[in-house]
Amino acid sequence: MNTGSGGDPAACAARPPGPAAAAGAIHPAFLPPEALELDLSDPQQRDFGDYELRERLGAGGMGVVYRAWQRSLDREVAIKLLSSAPWTQDEAAARFRREARSAARLQHPNIVAIHGFGSHDGIEYYAMALVRGPSLARRLAVDGPMAPRQAARLGRTVAEALHYAHRLGVLHLDLKPGNVLIGENGEPQVADFGLARHVEGGRAVDPDEVSGTPSYMAPEQLDPGPDGIGVATDIYGLGAILYELLTGEPPFHAPTPARTLALLRHGRLRRPRRYRPDLPLDLEAICMRCLARAPAERYPDAHALAEDLGRFLEGREVSVRPLNAVQRLGRWIRREPKLGGAILAAVLALVVGLARRWCSGSGRRRARPPRAGRPGAARRRGLASGRRGPPCRRPAPAGR
Ligand SMILES: Nc1ncnc2c1ncn2[C@@H]1O[C@H](COP(=O)(O)OP(=O)(O)OP(=O)(O)O)[C@@H](O)[C@H]1O
Numbered sequence: 001m002n003t004g005s006g007g008d009p010a011a012c013a014a015r016p017p018g019p020a021a022a023a024g025a026i027h028p029a030f031l032p033p034e035a036l037e038l039d040l041s042d043p044q045q046r047d048f049g050d051y052e053l054r055e056r057l058g059a060g061g062m063g064v065v066y067r068a069w070q071r072s073l074d075r076e077v078a079i080k081l082l083s084s085a086p087w088t089q090d091e092a093a094a095r096f097r098r099e100a101r102s103a104a105r106l107q108h109p110n111i112v113a114i115h116g117f118g119s120h121d122g123i124e125y126y127a128m129a130l131v132r133g134p135s136l137a138r139r140l141a142v143d144g145p146m147a148p149r150q151a152a153r154l155g156r157t158v159a160e161a162l163h164y165a166h167r168l169g170v171l172h173l174d175l176k177p178g179n180v181l182i183g184e185n186g187e188p189q190v191a192d193f194g195l196a197r198h199v200e201g202g203r204a205v206d207p208d209e210v211s212g213t214p215s216y217m218a219p220e221q222l223d224p225g226p227d228g229i230g231v232a233t234d235i236y237g238l239g240a241i242l243y244e245l246l247t248g249e250p251p252f253h254a255p256t257p258a259r260t261l262a263l264l265r266h267g268r269l270r271r272p273r274r275y276r277p278d279l280p281l282d283l284e285a286i287c288m289r290c291l292a293r294a295p296a297e298r299y300p301d302a303h304a305l306a307e308d309l310g311r312f313l314e315g316r317e318v319s320v321r322p323l324n325a326v327q328r329l330g331r332w333i334r335r336e337p338k339l340g341g342a343i344l345a346a347v348l349a350l351v352v353g354l355a356r357r358w359c360s361g362s363g364r365r366r367a368r369p370p371r372a373g374r375p376g377a378a379r380r381r382g383l384a385s386g387r388r389g390p391p392c393r394r395p396a397p398a399g400r
């Protein structure tokens with residue numbers, strides 16, 4: 001699992017050791033992160049085969065990314081080297097290659113292009129297009145939440161790119177603001193089809209590996225249900241990005257990955273309008289549909305999501321109407337049947353009790369004899385009751 005902690009040794013140590021660790025081999029997760037970092041002031045360490053490493057761009061769950069110069073093609077690239085990983089060297093390397101191979105099939109203006117992959121001095125790497133712009137995570141940290149229309153536009157572009165990847169049978173499965181980079185033209189580019197695996201008929205072929213970053217993981221990445229992991233998992237991931245772009249917060253977040261996962265399992269998602277009451281209802285409804293707990297309740301594919309975002313941007317009616325209070329209550333009762341049933345029973349008992357009291361009270365009022373009082377008052381009461389109802393007219397005899 002990607003704890004989203006990069007080179008955090010404590011988080012690495014918390015990961016389950018693989019078979020190599022059990023066999024006594026040194027597990028890379030237990031190496032201090034410094035040992036995996038290269039000293040770029042040393043020309044020997046800068047020299048990496050066909051590449052000259054020039055600047056460390058950052059580190060993530062699987063590797064360290066450098067800006068590099070590719071000598072053979074005279075161009076600047078980004079290169080990701082496998083650093084600490086939660087598995088044995090062999091497993092991590094195999095997964096790294098699988099990641100690069102599936103991502104290399106994708107050619108799309110909004111997906112970071114893979115230039116090549118291989119291994120140098122025993123270090124696995126892949127080279128990709130260098131994106132000269134911040135990630136969405138960085139952008140959010142600096143500027144805070146986005147304007148709704150800007151977020152919807154960005155979401156629509158990413159949804160279309162995702163749909164393209166899904167049609168080629170590739171899932172992302174680690175969508176988060178850190179994996180969406182903003183190019184020089186301001187357009188988003190999805191990086192790291194890092195946990196990618198093949199998808200057939202909308203469902204992952206090898207759903208045995210549960211991975212992701214806790215705050216952005218879909219519930220089925222934690223507890224794969226009957227639907228398994230598939231296209232709907234990426235729809236959730238994009239919904240999580242949209243949620244954070246609109247509110248400034250990921251859907252679920254706690255101080256530790258374990259507590260975040262507990263929230264994902266049992267917590268209730270706050271509606272975006274609780275953070276920003278001025279958010280358009282339609283956009284909130286689109287976001288919440290992506291984040292539905294059950295995969296079957298989300299958009300059927302990324303194209304349907306892109307279309308709804310397009311309809312929102314054009315001011316047309318979206319396919320998901322915002323739920324009214326009664327519908328929301330119904331959905332909540334379906335989700336919490338025990339508590340909902342108990343509350344419903346209590347409300348019914350209260351209503352029945354009140355109705356009974358009211359009936360018996362009005363019966364008593366009807367049976368009560370007229371109160372003795374001043375004669376005028378009694379006459380007035382009599383007159384008043386005499387006025388009640390229309391005057392009784394005898395039907396006129398026919399022929400008159
Ligand atoms: N193609 C690229 N061009 C420019 N910068 C990049 C590129 N790919 C990654 N980066 C930057 O390198 C840093 C590390 O990326 P990396 O993918 O290793 O980590 P991450 O995205 O935080 O986590 P994860 O391992 O889950 O993807 C990030 O700050 C990212 O912005």
Ligand SMILES: [Mg+2]
Nearest residue numbers: 060178179192
């Ligand atoms: Mg990344």
